[in-house]
Amino acid sequence: MSRTFSIGLIGARGFTGRELLKLIAGHPAFELAFASSRELAGTPVSDMAPEISGVDFEALSPDEAAARKPDACVLALPDGAGAAFVAAFEAASPETVLVDLSADYRFDDNWAYGLPELYRQREGLAGAKRIANPGCYATAAQLALHPVNAIIEDYPSVFGVSGYSGAGTTPSRKNDTEALADNLMPYALSGHKHEREVTRQLRRPIAFTPHVHPAFSGILVTVHARLRQPVSLEKVSALYEEAYAGEPLVKVQDAAPELKDGTGIQGAIIGGLTVVADQRRLVVLCAEDNLLKGAAVQAVQNLNLALGLDELSGITAGN
Ligand SMILES: NC(=O)C1=CN([C@@H]2O[C@H](COP(=O)(O)OP(=O)(O)OC[C@H]3O[C@@H](n4cnc5c(N)ncnc54)[C@H](OP(=O)(O)O)[C@@H]3O)[C@@H](O)[C@H]2O)C=CC1
Numbered sequence: 001m002s003r004t005f006s007i008g009l010i011g012a013r014g015f016t017g018r019e020l021l022k023l024i025a026g027h028p029a030f031e032l033a034f035a036s037s038r039e040l041a042g043t044p045v046s047d048m049a050p051e052i053s054g055v056d057f058e059a060l061s062p063d064e065a066a067a068r069k070p071d072a073c074v075l076a077l078p079d080g081a082g083a084a085f086v087a088a089f090e091a092a093s094p095e096t097v098l099v100d101l102s103a104d105y106r107f108d109d110n111w112a113y114g115l116p117e118l119y120r121q122r123e124g125l126a127g128a129k130r131i132a133n134p135g136c137y138a139t140a141a142q143l144a145l146h147p148v149n150a151i152i153e154d155y156p157s158v159f160g161v162s163g164y165s166g167a168g169t170t171p172s173r174k175n176d177t178e179a180l181a182d183n184l185m186p187y188a189l190s191g192h193k194h195e196r197e198v199t200r201q202l203r204r205p206i207a208f209t210p211h212v213h214p215a216f217s218g219i220l221v222t223v224h225a226r227l228r229q230p231v232s233l234e235k236v237s238a239l240y241e242e243a244y245a246g247e248p249l250v251k252v253q254d255a256a257p258e259l260k261d262g263t264g265i266q267g268a269i270i271g272g273l274t275v276v277a278d279q280r281r282l283v284v285l286c287a288e289d290n291l292l293k294g295a296a297v298q299a300v301q302n303l304n305l306a307l308g309l310d311e312l313s314g315i316t317a318g319n
Pocket residue numbers: 010011012013014015016017036037038039040075076077078079081101102103134135136165166167168169170290291294295
């Protein structure tokens with residue numbers, strides 16, 4: 001009988017929290033230790049995740065959560081809300097693996113940056129104790145750019161669209177379905193946190209503009225990059241095929257993925273590779289689900305690596 005691992009979840013009522021509940025429930029080696037939600041405290045988790053019985057949501061303080069000493073705890077909280085929980089675990093249960101979904105620790109060298117397909121070795125994700133989960137657009141943009149990062153010039157442009165679930169459960173214009181109806185909503189035209197995040201990881205500036213689309217979830221990024229030297233489409237395609245050959249969650253295809261192709265899948269799709277302008281300009285697209293590869297699925301990959309399990313355990317490999 002292989003060992004099971006106790007997993008705590010803080011922010012379980014959120015859009016990413018809901019997806020994490022489903023993944024934890026379906027994971028062969030995970031057992032939900034607790035699910036924290038202030039609003040839903042006292043109600044059964046099965047109301048949100050029917051696969052999980054016998055557990056109620058709790059409104060746990062940081063100290064109460066840390067005192068439970070789970071093998072791992074996922075923080076699915078808005079930016080800025082996780083620090084008290086991190087401090088409590090550092091004090092009372094430092095051995096607990098922490099995976100944070102917010103942007104709070106992505107720029108902290110003491111936390112591993114958890115995009116396994118690109119950085120599992122560089123970041124030492126296997127056995128890591130503190131893992132910062134990448135942002136949703138940042139995941140798609142890096143999967144699209146990393147294979148050609150050495151042959152492009154600065155300032156690739158990234159046009160991103162995300163479903164409104166990306167804005168979280170706190171009401172805002174970005175998750176206002178009436179404002180979004182028949183609309184496409186640009187925001188953070190420059191300086192978005194994912195611009196800084198991708199720049200830090202790829203060590204090059206990018207020009208990123210996000211937009212919200214009317215559907216609940218689904219991310220599509222369209223990238224334009226200038227090539228240092230003329231490169232044929234065949235050579236560029238070979239770079240992507242090689243980069244993701246052994247990665248079941250990243251599919252490389254010829255056709256440009258549409259938004260819906262990435263919605264609801266656990267991985268990401270790269271496609272639409274185009275080389276124009278005397279072979280000096282590259283176009284590439286990436287589609288994913290902001291709540292899955294953009295958040296919860298990636299968090300499970302990171303939990304698996306941190307706990308010494310197969311990286312895709314509990315995840316249906318591929319798209
Ligand atoms: N949505 C997405 O597509 C993605 C989101 N992320 C990031 O993941 C994190 C979670 O995202 P998401 O699920 O959308 O967020 P939500 O806002 O939907 O959920 C967060 C939950 O945390 C709880 N919460 C809020 N503030 C506090 C607090 N101060 N203390 C304790 N609990 C609190 C709330 O539940 P309650 O009030 O019931 O306690 C809330 O429902 C965010 O940092 C987000 O930026 C990352 C990638 C993709």
